[in-house]
Amino acid sequence: MHLEYPFTGSWLVQNSPADRVPSHGTRLFATSHAIDFTPVDRNGRSAPITLASLFRPEEPGKFVGFGRAVAAPVAGVVQAAHDGEADHAAFRGLPSIGYAASQASRAREGWPGLAGNHVIIDGAGVFIALCHLQRGSVCVQPGQPVARGEVVGRCGNSGNSTEPHLHVQAMDSADPGRASGLPILFPGGLPRNRTVIVV
Numbered sequence: 017m018h019l020e021y022p023f024t025g026s027w028l029v030q031n032s033p034a035d036r037v038p039s040h041g042t043r044l045f046a047t048s049h050a051i052d053f054t055p056v057d058r059n060g061r062s063a064p065i066t067l068a069s070l071f072r073p074e075e076p077g078k079f080v081g082f083g084r085a086v087a088a089p090v091a092g093v094v095q096a097a098h099d100g101e102a103d104h105a106a107f108r109g110l111p112s113i114g115y116a117a118s119q120a121s122r123a124r125e126g127w128p129g130l131a132g133n134h135v136i137i138d139g140a141g142v143f144i145a146l147c148h149l150q151r152g153s154v155c156v157q158p159g160q161p162v163a164r165g166e167v168v169g170r171c172g173n174s175g176n177s178t179e180p181h182l183h184v185q186a187m188d189s190a191d192p193g194r195a196s197g198l199p200i201l202f203p204g205g206l207p208r209n210r211t212v213i214v215v
Contacts (some may be wrong), residue, residue: 017142017186017200019089020164021215023171027053027081028060029213030181033199034206045127046145048197050185051206053213055081055171060212062179065108073105076173082180083153084171086146088162090139095190099154101132103172106179127192131183132175135168136190142198143190147183148175 021027030052033039038048054062063069063079076082082103133149135156150172156162173180187195200206207213 017090017139017144017198019144019184019186019200019202021202021213022087022089022146022184023053023055023084023182024215025081025084026056026058026060027182027213027215028056028062029207029209029211030054032207032209034208038197043197045130045192046187046189046195046197047185049199050183050197051200052181052183054179054181055079055084056212063106063108070109072109073107076103076106076180079106079173079180081171082173083150085167086149086169086171086182088137088164088166088168089146089184090137090142090144091164092137092139092144092162094135094156094158094160094162094168095138095143096134096136097154097157098128098131099133099149099152101128101151101174103151103174103180106173108179130176131192132177133169133172134175137162137168138190143187143195145183145185145187145192147185148172148177148181150174
């Protein structure tokens, strides 16, 4: 499926299917070909790194991309729009017992717990999910037509997210619990990990 980048500015590629499939280490919830984009500044950093960053959770508002607009990468019809999940603290340093415990809890909740606030768009039979959106930012609803490039929400840190970023995946069904993941392409191909995309 050919997609436009669903954002502007500078974003760092992580967990790319150009490097491995399944890109996130699992095929559950149709994530086999999913890709992550982390907003960064002109130095390629998502937030200033301090000694405290290694040991303490950080407020998501500290990150340069928290609240950046997220747009529809295809024209289509909104199939699902979920909002109301909190943007939790970010964890960039040493493994956190607290985060590990909350991660297990989100996994037990299934797709909503992992995806957090999200939008799913039906792009002519291919379903595109945009996940980890900022609480209160989802501005579309199921059944609503959307144009390519139309803002649908903002980058957040909800669901299974260690820092504000956007998770994108394509599926063959609107139900991630039953769907299979589908390959995606962006202008110029599929970027590899550590590539900074500037749109």
